[in-house]
Amino acid sequence: MRTKTICLLNQRYLPRWAVFMIDILICVVSFGMAYFILDGTPLKFQKVWPTPVRAAFIIGANVYFFYMLRTYAGIVRHSTFTDVFRVAAASFLTALSVVIFNMAYFAVSGEKIFLTTGILLYMFFSFTLMLFFRIVVKESYQYLRRMNNSSLKKRVAIVGMDNQTISLGRALTTESDLSFHLIGFLTENSSNKSLSIMGKPVFSLPINKDSLQFAELIKKHQLDGVLMVRDSLSVSETNEIVEACLANSIEVFNVPLVENWNKKEDIQTQIKHIEIEDLLDRRPIEIDTEIIKDDLEHKTILVTGGAGSIGSEIVKQLAVFNPSEIVVLDNAETALYEMELYLNSAFPDLKFSTVLADVRNVERLEMIFSTYKFDMVYHAAAYKHVPMIEKNPHEAVGVNICGTVNLANLSVQHGIDKFVMISTDKAVNPTNVMGASKRAAEMYVQSLQEKIGTHPRFITTRFGNVLGSNGSVIPYFRKQIAAGGPVTVTHKEIIRYFMTIPEACQLVLQAGTMGKGGEIFIFDMGKPVKILDMAERMILLSGLKPYKDIDIQIIGLRPGEKLYEELLSDTSQTLPTYHSKIMVSKVHSENFSSVSEKIQAIVNATSKNKKMDVVIRLKELVPEYVSQNSEFQILDVHHQN
Secondary structure, eight states: OHHHHHHHHTSOOOOHHHHHHHHHHHHHHHHHHHHHHHHTSSOOOOSSSOHHHHHHHHHHHHHHHHHHHTTTSSOGGGOOHHHHHHHHHHHHHHHHHHHHHHHHHHHHHSOOSSOHHHHHHHHHHHHHHHHHHHHHHHHHHHHHHHHHHHHHSEEEEEEOOSHHHHHHHHHHHHOTTSSEEEEEEEESOGGGTTOEETTEEEEEOOOSTTOHHHHHHHHHHTOOEEEEOGGGSOHHHHHHHHHHHHHTTOEEEEOOOGGGOOTTSOHHHHOEEOOGGGGSOOOOOOOOHHHHHHHHTTOEEEEETTTSHHHHHHHHHHHTTOOSEEEEEESOHHHHHHHHHHHHHHOTTOOEEEEEOOTTOHHHHHHHHHHHOOSEEEEOOOOOOHHHHHHOHHHHIIIIIIHHHHHHHHHHHTTOSEEEEEEEGGGSSOOSHHHHHHHHHHHHHHHHHHHHOSSSEEEEEEEOEEETOTTOHHHHHHHHHHTTOOEEESOTTOEEOEEEHHHHHHHHHHHHHHOOSSOEEEEOOOSOEEHHHHHHHHHHHTTOOBTTTBOEEEOOOOTTOOSOOOSOSOGGGEEEOSSTTEEEEOOOOOOHHHHHHHHHHHHHHTTSSOHHHHHHHHHHHOTTOOOOSSTTHHHHHHHHO
16 A cells, blocks of 8 residues: 555656646536536526537637636646636636627627526536546645655654653644654653653653663664754763664654754754764863953954854854954855855844955955954964875965965064964874974964064964864765765774864864963863764764665875874973863974074975975974875985985
């Protein structure tokens, strides 16, 4: 029965010619019904035209109005009031035109061709039958669709029993089009054992991967998955539930808090598979908003790379602290335009400017600094994709080093108060060009701080990978899973630190309030995550099985990539701050003249099409830079010899 239902639902829509012919057939039947009803009454038909001619005339008029009003054009199974109105209009206009013709003929010849009663009966029957035809088709389709949806719905239970979950349960039971069928509620509170909510049972049992009761419940009720309101649970509770579900091969879905539901979207789109980001053990970050507000309020602020993943989030967080103006600078015109649209919509009262420019163009930057008179600069513009930069070291020098030099020098010339640079954990004992170029940028602003004293204040913030940023591993894995695999991991043992973009930017703003000048602030990134484990979990969370539904392939380390990222070259050289997640690194500052001279040598090397010369000069500036899995390893061998 289910197969037949699916086949019926998959049929093409009735073609227009078929609807047109069925409507004509209905008109013929309607004329016949009117004729036979009147034939048994004292009313006598006019004899001017024979009955077949009268039938052809009135049906022909109806067909003409079908064509004029396109009553056949709509999809019958999706008929609306507009479609019904067209059919009614066609029937009414047919009757009206025939009545007018009948009266005109009578005025000329003194005889009538049609009985007025017959015309009205014909109009009634034809409209009623055509309407009935459309209702039958539409309701039959809806009935079959409901039957089919019911058999295809996922059988789910909701975790928890509070106002949030009860509201979710109510939505599932009242919205018939949802692809979920609610079985009941899950709770670990044994006192709720005999309760039911909205006619659905409450199951009181432990929810963990070793719970036999949970496994038996899944088998007994044929559960396909569970729904949880993630924001009402702790990370540890969420992980325990997810582990239990994955151990029993059922899906886990996440639903936002009721007050966060997007009222413009239906509930279906808001119920999603739980994401790997929800399972990382990250405690909420608390920041001192008052100190940050005092630091940012009524300031004119430049954000470079302001349309990128980090820069755009910095802009969004700056916007709530009432700055005088934010200037969003980026060289990606599409992303910059999208950022402009977002700010206009989300912050209508914010004064901001979007500036299309390249940090390598010092003349352009000079014009921008002269125009806006900045108080602060947040420098997030950078090339960061390790394998791509390994192939193109000239570009890393241009953007990551020269771009920083240009901005830092202009900040000194224009007397800005504070310059906050976004760096990376890859700058610590770098093994690739990208990390070395960021370390070079750090060295320049540190040495410049030593040269000029305390004004402007140059502050560097250093952190690891951010979840969901452009080019990061999680969106990459997500695309591979959606495409059916394989998921590619560079090494079985590779690990990385992760932090969400909002978390990282919160700490950037907080660290910006602490700096006296020349410091490198590092962030507590939590526990490192094994990338292979992450890939396996992401596949499981998608309702699939690793190595069976989606294969995982180990493809080898990419050029310049290392197994373990570090936030510090020596962890003993850190000092705590008043914020538990922010530490300050005591990194030795080089002499400004020496750093400037070596950077100039690197820049000079980029004028030639020789990658090795560029990297040789970079290694002279950053002696701890030792290439790994790269064509530049040969330079380290020669240096050792």
